[in-house]
Amino acid sequence: MESPLLVYTTFPDVDTALSIGEELVRDKLIACINVLPGMRSIYAWQGTIERAEEAVAILKTRKGLEEKVRQVLKVRHPYDTPVIVFIEPAGADQGTLDWIMAETDGG
DSSP states (O other): OOOEEEEEEEESSHHHHHHHHHHHHHTTSOSEEEEEEEEEEEEEETTEEEEEEEEEEEEEEEGGGHHHHHHHHHHHOSSSSOOEEEEOOSOOOHHHHHHHHHHOOOO
């Protein structure tokens, strides 16, 4: 049986996150994207310390689509090296799982 999978990533702004998220929903790769604006980041990049304001995104999908979601995000994401972290929840409410399964098939 399929299990739910959450995807954590960041974008340079809300509009980019929503645009890419909508494409993934329309392609049935994810059931939903939650976008949280205003995250402030400090990170090491190519030998320097950077600061940026970003938007956090949490995507809801299924384990069976992990590789496809990874590939599509890498192609569509504006960052050269996007953060893409897959989180396997310990479980899910059956209604939530049913909804994710119904809304995703990966084309």
